[in-house]
Each structure stands twice: as structure tokens, then as C-alpha cells.
Amino acid sequence: MLGPSDSAARTSARFVCDFEPGTLISALIGEVRVGACHTVVDTGAGYRLRVGFMCGRYALPVDRDALGIYYEAWARDTAELAPNFNVAPTSSAYVVDEKGENRKLRVVSWGLVPRWAKDTSMQAKMINARSETVSEKPTFRDSFKESRCIIPALGWYEWQRAETSKTPFFHKMDSEPFVSMAGLLSAWKNPSTEEWLFTCAIVTRPAIDSLAYIHDRMPVLLEPKDFSLWLHGTTSEADALILKQPSGIQAYEVSSLVNATKNNDPTLLTPVNG
DNA sequence: CCAGACGTTGTT
DNA sequence: GTCTGG
DNA sequence: CCAGACGTTGTT
DNA sequence: GTCTGG
Numbered sequence: 001m002l003g004p005s006d007s008a009a010r011t012s013a014r015f016v017c018d019f020e021p022g023t024l025i026s027a028l029i030g031e032v033r034v035g036a037c038h039t040v041v042d043t044g045a046g047y048r049l050r051v052g053f054m055c056g057r058y059a060l061p062v063d064r065d066a067l068g069i070y071y072e073a074w075a076r077d078t079a080e081l082a083p084n085f086n087v088a089p090t091s092s093a094y095v096v097d098e099k100g101e102n103r104k105l106r107v108v109s110w111g112l113v114p115r116w117a118k119d120t121s122m123q124a125k126m127i128n129a130r131s132e133t134v135s136e137k138p139t140f141r142d143s144f145k146e147s148r149c150i151i152p153a154l155g156w157y158e159w160q161r162a163e164t165s166k167t168p169f170f171h172k173m174d175s176e177p178f179v180s181m182a183g184l185l186s187a188w189k190n191p192s193t194e195e196w197l198f199t200c201a202i203v204t205r206p207a208i209d210s211l212a213y214i215h216d217r218m219p220v221l222l223e224p225k226d227f228s229l230w231l232h233g234t235t236s237e238a239d240a241l242i243l244k245q246p247s248g249i250q251a252y253e254v255s256s257l258v259n260a261t262k263n264n265d266p267t268l269l270t271p272v273n274g
Numbered sequence: 275c276c277a278g279a280c281g282t283t284g285t286t
Numbered sequence: 287g288t289c290t291g292g
Numbered sequence: 293c294c295a296g297a298c299g300t301t302g303t304t
Numbered sequence: 305g306t307c308t309g310g
Contacts, residue, residue, distance in 0.1 A: 089309090090309075114280075114287085116287045116288080125282060127281095139280055140280095168293095258293095258294090275292105277290100278290085278291085279289085279291100293310105297307085298306085
């Protein structure tokens with residue numbers, strides 16, 4: 001059982017709690033069930049549970065053709081996007097999808113608009129879809145069943161929160177050129193203009209232990225050998241891929257320049273000595 | 275029947 | 287579109 | 293995700 | 305505090 005003196009556990013262990021988030025747990029710490037998702041912060045006045053952050057920004061400073069080759073996807077007809085070190089919600093982004101035998105690279109807007117939406121006002125909040133509930137939620141379930149995609153990135157950013165600070169980290173693969181995030185794709189027809197808008201969301205999961213000191217959630221990551229199954233497998237097969245434990249991820253602190261979306265250059269990826 | 279929601283993360 | 291609440 | 297705005301009337 | 309824009 002974790003105690004206040006267990007400093008290693010304070011920085012890296014994760015917990016499930018049975019009480020209201022934010023409750024001071026100095027008197028309750030003996031009752032915390034170790035298992036997932038929360039870190040303990042010493043506030044001086046006691047111990048507080050803290051949750052981490054989620055993938056709300058990523059980098060894709062890569063051209064269309066490199067993605068087409070890596071993902072074995074048709075990219076010749078895809079619009080060229082500028083290299084982007086700071087992809088934000090509602091930004092244009094590349095995804096890989098597969099209709100029948102045709103795997104192609106597609107330009108979409110990040111933040112899923114379900115096909116029945118009246119407008120795009122909720123888009124910026126729909127950047128993540130929890131894997132635990134994605135097959136049930138009205139906003140995501142149709143896309144999960146019929147229109148899964150891969151969202152490529154060089155890596156993703158997370159902000160580690162402390163009592164008075166927030167520190168961005170960049171996450172990338174050790175030995176793959178890209179992070180392949182499990183995604184959902186949706187096509188929405190604007191009722192006014194009759195134009196189609198393609199949008200996507202990143203499927204998320206609890207963070208693996210080695211990343212828990214930064215945040216408690218992470219994207220579902222796909223291995224190259226599983227790309228096809230994610231894109232056209234059954235929902236059961238997709239569920240199985242969600243449950244796989246990812247590995248080979250490195251994370252390092254970066255400059256808070258990334259906070260402002262107007263900043264968009266290679267220095268955002270430069271490691272900071274923490 | 276119609277009206278209204280439909281989501282995630284992190285806050286206290 | 288589809289489900290829940292009134 | 294973070295940064296930045298947060299308003300009206302009347303005018304072109 | 306909460307919403308919009310990037």
C-alpha cells in the first residue's frame with residue numbers, strides 16, 4: 001500500500017480512487033486502491049490526487065509523399081499541407097483510411113463532427129474519443145464501426161501540470177519514423193453550403209506506466225503490422241488492438257513556445273534540460 | 275408525442 | 287441519426 | 293491542448 | 305468563469 005513517504009510512488013505510481021477528485025487524502029491514503037490513473041501530489045498541507053493531460057497537440061512536419069510510402073497509401077491526389085510542428089484542434093491534418101481495397105491519404109480537420117450535427121460548434125471538443133466508451137457514444141460509434149483511420153504524427157505533445165506550472169513534453173517512437181495514432185473519421189455535409197467536411201478524432205487510453213509521471217491518458221498507438229486490421233477489421237478486432245500495450249516510446253521536455261499555436265518551427269522539438 | 279442531448283480533459 | 291427525459 | 297476575448301448600434 | 309480561435 002502506498003504511503004506519503006513513498007516518493008518513487010508519488011512521482012510514478014498510478015491509482016484509482018473511490019472518492020471525489022481533489023479530496024485531500026492525508027487521512028485517506030491508506031484506502032487508496034493502487035491500480036490506475038492518478039498521481040499523488042504533496043501540497044504541504046496534505047496529499048492530493050492529480051490527473052494528467054491528454055493529446056491536444058502534435059507535430060507532423062512531413063510531406064505527403066513520405067506518408068504515402070510509409071503507410072502504403074495512395075497520396076498523389078491528396079492536397080499538400082505545409083510541414084506542421086504545432087497541429088492544434090481544428091487544424092488541417094493528414095489521415096490514412098481505407099475504403100474497400102483503396103488505402104489513401106486524406107486531408108481532414110482535427111475534431112470529429114458526427115454526420116448528424118447541425119453545425120461544427122462542438123468540433124474543438126471532439127479531438128479525443130475514449131477507447132473505453134467509443135463503441136457506445138452517439139458521437140463516435142458509427143465512425144468506430146465503419147470508418148476508422150490512422151492519424152500519423154512525428155510525435156505528440158502533453159502538458160505536465162504541477163501546482164503552479166505546466167510543462168510541455170514531446171513523445172515519439174524510438175525506432176519508427178512516425179507515431180501511428182488510432183483515429184476515427186467522419187464525413188459531415190454542411191447543410192447550408194452542401195459541402196463535405198471530413199473530420200477526425202484520436203482514440204485514447206490510459207497511459208502506460210512509464211509515461212504516467214507526465215499524464216494519465218495517451219493515444220492508442222498502432223504497430224505497422226496492425227494497420228490493415230485497424231482500418232478494415234471487425235469491431236472485435238479493433239477492440240483487441242486497443243488493448244495492446246504500446247512500447248518503444250520516448251518522451252522529453254520541450255520549450256513552452258509550443259503553447260502558442262502561432263509558433264511553428266523545428267525549435268518546438270528541441271529538448272529542454274529539465 | 276416533441277425537445278434536447280450527443281464529448282473530453284481537468285478543476286475544486 | 288438515435289436515445290433519453292418530460 | 294493553450295491563448296485570448298469577453299459589446300452594441302449603426303454604418304459602409 | 306467560459307467560450308472561441310488556432
